[in-house]
Amino acid sequence: MxxxxxxxxxxxxxxxxxxxxxxxxxxxxxxxxxxxxxxxxxxxxxxxxxxxxxxxxxxxxxxxxxxxxxxxxxxxxxxxxxxxxxxxxxxxxxxxxxxxxxxxxxxxxxxxxxxxxxxxxxxxxxxxxxxxxxxxTEFNNFSKVLREDKNNFAALYGMGKKLRSANLFRPSNEYFVKALRTASGKNDPRQRAAILIEMGWNHLDVKDSKEAVKIFERFLKEFPHSESKPVALLGLGQAYALTAARDKAKKHLREVIGQYPDSDAAQKARKILDGLQ
CATH class of the missing domain: 3.40.30.10 (Glutaredoxin)
Structure with missing residues (x-):
C-alpha cells in the first residue's frame, strides 16, 4: 500500500x-x-x-x-x-x-x-x-514638448514627419493639419509648402484619392512657382488615376513630363502614363 x-x-x-x-x-x-x-x-x-x-x-x-x-x-x-x-x-x-x-x-x-x-x-x-x-524615443521627445506647448510648430511638424516615416499616414496628417494652423504654418511659405506636399502623399498612401486631389490642387494654387511643383503635379496625376479620371490624370502627368522632362517626377509620370494607355 x-x-x-x-x-x-x-x-x-x-x-x-x-x-x-x-x-x-x-x-x-x-x-x-x-x-x-x-x-x-x-x-x-x-x-x-x-x-x-x-x-x-x-x-x-x-x-x-x-x-x-x-x-x-x-x-x-x-x-x-x-x-x-x-x-x-x-x-x-x-x-x-x-x-x-x-x-x-x-x-x-x-x-x-x-x-x-x-x-x-x-x-x-x-x-x-x-x-x-x-x-x-523621437515620438517621446516630441510629445514632451507638446505637453508644454501644444502649438509648438517644430514639434508638430516633426511628429508628423516621424509618423509618416513609420507609415502611420493618417495620424501623420493630423499633426500636419495642426502645424498648418500655427503662426509658422500660416506665415512661412517654404514650411507650408513642404507640409502640403507630405499631406498629399499621405492621402495617396492610404488610397484616399479625393483628399489627395484637394491637397495637391491647394498646393498648386498657393505655390504655382514652387520648386516642388513637379512633385505636386505627379501626385495630382496619380490621385486622378486612382479616381478613374483618366483624362485629368493624363493631362497632369503630361504636364510634368513637358515642363520638367529630366526630373525624377517626370520618370515616374512616364511609367504611370504607360499604365493608363
Whole structure:
C-alpha cells in the first residue's frame, strides 16, 4: 500500500511538473501607472478597451491574448494596459473610443500612434505589432514638448514627419493639419509648402484619392512657382488615376513630363502614363 501511495504522489508531481505554465499578459489597469513605467523604460503602450458585456472582447481574451507567440511579442515590445469601458469613462473620453474592442497604441507619454477597432485574430494583431515602431524615443521627445506647448510648430511638424516615416499616414496628417494652423504654418511659405506636399502623399498612401486631389490642387494654387511643383503635379496625376479620371490624370502627368522632362517626377509620370494607355 505504501508503495502504491508513493507512486501515486510521484505521478502527481510529474504531472504538475510536466504542465508548463501558460504565458499571459501582465496587464496594467491604471494608465497613469503604465505611463510612469513606460517613460522609465522608454516603451510604447498597447491600450486595450474592453467591457464585460462585449462578446468580441471575450473572444479576444480566449483566442488572441492567450496565444503564446503573441503574448511574447506584446510583452517584448509594449507595456499592455486594459481599460474598462464602463468604469474608466475618463480614459474612454480621452481617446474618443466609441466601439469595442478598440486597441490604441501610444508612445511612452500616451500620445496615440495608431488604433485598431474591431475583432482581430492573433496573426492579424501580430502583423500590426510587427509593423509598429519599437523605438519611440523621437515620438517621446516630441510629445514632451507638446505637453508644454501644444502649438509648438517644430514639434508638430516633426511628429508628423516621424509618423509618416513609420507609415502611420493618417495620424501623420493630423499633426500636419495642426502645424498648418500655427503662426509658422500660416506665415512661412517654404514650411507650408513642404507640409502640403507630405499631406498629399499621405492621402495617396492610404488610397484616399479625393483628399489627395484637394491637397495637391491647394498646393498648386498657393505655390504655382514652387520648386516642388513637379512633385505636386505627379501626385495630382496619380490621385486622378486612382479616381478613374483618366483624362485629368493624363493631362497632369503630361504636364510634368513637358515642363520638367529630366526630373525624377517626370520618370515616374512616364511609367504611370504607360499604365493608363
Amino acid at each position: 505504501r508503495i502504491i501511495a508513493v507512486l501515486s504522489i510521484l505521478l502527481c508531481l510529474f504531472s504538475f511538473a510536466g504542465k508548463a505554465e501558460e504565458p499571459s499578459l501582465n496587464w496594467f489597469t491604471s494608465l497613469d501607472k503604465a505611463l510612469e513605467a513606460a517613460q522609465e523604460a522608454s516603451k510604447p503602450l498597447l491600450v486595450d478597451f474592453y467591457a464585460s458585456w462585449c462578446a468580441p472582447c471575450k473572444i479576444m481574451d480566449k483566442e488572441v491574448y492567450s496565444d503564446p507567440a503573441l503574448v511574447a511579442a506584446i510583452s517584448r515590445k509594449f507595456l499592455p494596459v486594459r481599460i474598462d469601458f464602463d468604469k474608466q469613462e475618463d480614459m474612454v473620453r480621452k481617446y474618443a473610443v466609441e466601439q469595442l474592442p478598440s486597441i490604441v497604441f501610444t508612445d511612452s507619454y500616451g500620445t496615440e500612434l495608431f488604433r485598431y477597432v474591431g475583432l482581430v485574430n492573433a496573426k492579424g494583431l501580430a502583423d500590426i505589432i510587427r509593423a509598429l515602431p519599437e523605438d519611440v
